[in-house]
Each structure stands twice: as C-alpha cells, then as structure tokens.
Amino acid sequence: xxxxxxxxxxxxxxxxxxxxxxxxxxxxxxxxxxxxxxxxxxxxxxxxxxxxxxxxxxxxxxxxxxxxxxxxxxxxxxxxxxxxxxxxxxxxxxxxxxxxxxxxxxxxxxxxxxxxxxxxxxxxxxxxxxxxxxxxxxxxxxxxxxxxxxxxxxxxxxxxxx
Numbered sequence: 001x002x003x004x005x006x007x008x009x010x011x012x013x014x015x016x017x018x019x020x021x022x023x024x025x026x027x028x029x030x031x032x033x034x035x036x037x038x039x040x041x042x043x044x045x046x047x048x049x050x051x052x053x054x055x056x057x058x059x060x061x062x063x064x065x066x067x068x069x070x071x072x073x074x075x076x077x078x079x080x081x082x083x084x085x086x087x088x089x090x091x092x093x094x095x096x097x098x099x100x101x102x103x104x105x106x107x108x109x110x111x112x113x114x115x116x117x118x119x120x121x122x123x124x125x126x127x128x129x130x131x132x133x134x135x136x137x138x139x140x141x142x143x144x145x146x147x148x149x150x151x152x153x154x155x156x157x158x159x160x161x162x
Contacts, residue, residue, distance in 0.1 A: 001029045001030065002028050002029050002030075002085055002086065003028065003029065003030045003031075003032065003082070003083060003084045003085060003086070004024050004027070004028040004030070004031050004032070004084065004085070004086040004087070004088045004117075005031070005032045005033075005034055005075070005078070005079055005082075005084045005086070005087050005088065006020060006021050006024055006031060006032070006033045006034070006087075006088050006089075007033075007034045007036045007075050007078075007087065007089075008033075008034075008035070008036065009035065009036060009037075009038045009041060009045070009052075009130070010033070010035055010052050010055075010056055010130065011041070011045050011046050011047055011052060011130050011134070012046065012047055012052065012055055012130055012133065012134070012147060012151045012154070012155065013052070013055055013056050013059050013130075013147070013148065013151060014125075014128050014129070014130055014133055014146055014147050014151075015125060015128065015145070015146055015147060015148065016090065016092070016121055016122075016125035016128040016129075017090070017130075018059055018060070018148055019090075019121070019122055019125060020088065020089075020090035020119050020121070021033055021060060021063070021066060022063065023119055024088040024119070025063045025065055025066050027088075028065075028086065028088075029065060030065050030066075030067070031063075031065060031066045031067075031088070032066075032067055032068070032069055032082065032084065033056050033060065033066060033067070033068045033069070034068075034069050034070065034071050034075075034078060035049055035052050035053055035056070035068070035069070035070040035071070036070075036071055036072075036075065037049075037071075037072045046130075046134050046158070047154070047158070049070050050070075051154065052070075053068050053069075053070050055148075055150055055151050055154055056068045058148070058150035059148035059150055059151060074110060075087065075103075075107055076106075076107045076110035076111035076114055077110070077111070079107075079111055079113075079114045080111050080113070080114070084114070085113060085114065085115065086114070086115050086116070086117055087104070087107060087114060087115070087116040087117070088116075088117050088119060089103075089104075089116060089117070089118050089119070090118075090119050090120075090121050091118050091119070091120055091121060092121045092125070092126050092127075092128070092129075093126060097118070100116075100118065103116075104116035128146055132146075133146050133147055133155075134155075137155045137156075137159055138159060143155065
C-alpha cells in the first residue's frame with residue numbers, strides 16, 4: 001500500500017488544491033491532506049486550523065481514500081510516524097519549483113524513505129492561490145469558480161462577521 005501526503009496551509013483550500021488532491025487520490029492507495037503550520041503566516045491566518053481541517057473534509061468528502069489531519073512539526077517526521085512514502089506537491093509555475101525543490105531535498109535528507117512527486121497544475125488554476133481568493137473575497141468579488149462550495153459559504157460567513 002502506497003500512502004501519499006498533500007501538505008499545505010490551505011487558508012483556504014482552493015479548486016487548484018482540490019484538483020491536485022483528486023489527481024493524487026487516483027495515483028495512490030491512500031492520501032492524507034495535512035494542514036501544516038507555516039510560521040511566516042502565524043497570526044495572519046484567515047481561518048483557524050480547525051476550520052481549515054473541516055473545510056477540507058467537506059471539500060474531499062467524495063474521495064474515499066483521502067483523509068485530513070493537522071500537524072505542527074516537520075513534514076518528514078509526520079511522514080515517518082505515519083508510514084507515508086510520498087509527498088505530492090502541485091506546481092503552478094517555474095517560480096514554485098525553486099522553493100518546492102529545496103523542501104523536497106530537505107525532506108529526503110531528514111527522511112530517506114520519503115520521495116516527492118510534483119504534479120503540474122491545470123492551466124485554469126495557474127494563477128490561483130489562497131491569498132488571491134481571500135483578497136478577492138474581501139473586495140466582494142465572485143470567487144465561486146475558485147473554491148469548493150463549502151469554502152465559498154464559509155468565506156461569505158466569515159466576511160459578514162467582520
């Protein structure tokens with residue numbers, strides 16, 4: 001059984017993330033989507049960790065071999081503790097590759113059993129990022145084409161409270 005992990009901060013999960021997760025679900029026996037802490041974003045998150053986990057669960061409910069977790073530590077350690085062999089990362093552009101490649105090399109140094117696979121995003125998602133979705137949402141733009149339905153509802157609710 002080959003297990004893969006799709007890590008990220010997912011603040012919020014977008015249709016671009018969902019596409020990579022769905023494609024990984026077709027390639028691997030089990031996929032774990034893990035909400036990781038990005039320390040450069042602490043205090044700046046739009047949704048809490050718990051909210052992000054719930055939004056992902058709702059967005060991936062149709063995928064039987066995908067589960068969701070959260071972890072505040074090193075990805076290489078999480079993979080080792082959970083017997084996960086592959087990290088799946090989506091690439092939108094060449095600029096993503098530098099950072100992701102560096103992370104892949106670091107993870108393999110920390111956990112020699114861990115490989116990283118890059119999946120190129122689909123053209124319609126190349127521009128899509130969580131920060132863009134948040135920004136457009138804050139300006140009242142229609143973001144329904146960019147996020148799964150459960151996320152759209154939560155963003156609308158969240159913005160009405162502010």
